[in-house]
Amino acid sequence: MKLHRFTWLIAGLLLIYPGSLAADKEPKVLVINSDAGIEKYKVAQEEFTGTLSRPVRAINLDDPKWKIADVENLLYDEYPDLVYCIGSKAYLIAHRFISEKDIVFSSIVNWQRFPVTGKTYGVSVELHSGIQMTLFRYIFPKVKKIGVLYSTKYNSEWFKNTSTESKEMGIEIVGKSIAESKQSIDALRESLPAVDALWLIPDPLLMEDKDNLMKLFKACESRKLPVFSYHDSFIDYGALLVVSVDAPTIGRQAAGIAAEILSDGTIDEKVQYPAGSHIILNLKKVKEYGLQYNEAALSAVNQIVE
């Protein structure tokens, strides 16, 4: 009888063992969301988990139950093979405790200011300037000269590269550098007569003074100068066209990078530009300014303001 029981025990163990081995081999993936209450972060997480098609554990740092010490314990207990970090808070925590692991990030403004390792991958938060210009042209084929205000401290390199790229597209970028935010109105007045539109870029100097920014929009409005920008919120200020990043694509792109890392595939670019765009067009203003636009491009516009 005893022998019979022992045989069953061995058989049972043999049945369970290969299964547990397989379970051990399944890579562990953890998602750390800096704040799942932010719609774009939430969508990126949903698309990531939906696209990766593997079991994923997710935590939301905005949930009060997740204190730093608890996250630290979780990271060491779980010791995931790959972490997807949404937002800078999530990235900094993952990098601090398990920088030896593969980390994929997204939704980090100016990611270059953060520490990285050879195992850091990600999707940057801004569209490539060439993509933005292509889409400006797609909606407004007649735009030839675009004004840009920028600070030499933060964006001289960007301006140089963008000017070169724009020439290849037959667009002329008319740039005015500023040393402080207050100079932007004068700089705008100087460049106004020569341009078809103003391209408002995420320059920290331009963005630091909200009142000044409002004045800038008003100055453009009074001269019926279209403002193209990079963030949805500028539509309320009076931007005519906003070309920004498509949040769901960011999540899918991050999942693609994660899948390639986990399958030991090659990654062409460790930190990639976002592949999807989100366009808002103020059609009411387009008509008010008497601008010609490409009607066929309306299918590419995600939101029309009328």
Added chain:
Amino acid sequence: MQRITHHITRFPGDKRLRGILGCCAVVLAVTITAFAAADKTTIYFYSSETSINNFKSLKMEFDRYLTKFGPYELQPFSDRESFEAHIKGKDQYVLLLSSWHYSKIYKDNALIAELAGTRKGEKYQRRILVAKDDAVKGGRIASASSIQHTNSYLKKMLRSNYELVATPILTVPKDIDALMSVGFGMARLALTTKNALDELQTINPTLYQKMKVLAEGEASLLLIVAVPERFSKDGQPLIAAIKNMASDPEGREKLGMLGLDGWQALDPSDTLKLETQ
């Protein structure tokens, strides 16, 4: 309704009579509302071909436009499963869907294709596979079509070479995004349309010159307007309103949101192609 009940409560005389009148008013208002909703014909929209995701604007603009012609509304869907589940068992509706999707569901739902969308006067389009490097053997493919639709296209387009190229698909919102993903290094290949590549030639000629067409698919019809057989006769006023959109500046603007510039009736050869796709 509030206004009716307000007048009744002020009605002089017997309390019982006021009560009866009040009940009648409520029943009448509910019946009118129910009939109005039941009489509304909905255009259900889902495109597996392009990730049109401007649903809020699309619904608002189409509803505003279609109201001029009758009790019509647009209901866009972001996924195939919900779309198909929603139309199941219903009789009175019009569908806007891709030709590929139509060929998959027309038998089960007893559908008739009435119109095909046009772009620059053409109702057919061609899907193409492009890359910057014509020797590329695989890598991430950017596509604005659903994953199922993309795989189906690739299998037809590449036949025996499909396994070689069948690699991860990155779904992007628009055909132009797919092209730019290749141009700016986020994907090695793009499944897009010939039309999108032609547009790129105008807006970014330098990028266009870098693109190599690796494979070309068969011509397929653009967006299809379909109705259930049972509703084919009664649905004609709405079909006519859709067909005439191109002759009205406001209608043309709404069509632009679907990437189209008109509609054309299908001839027998179109229907045959559509059903054997």
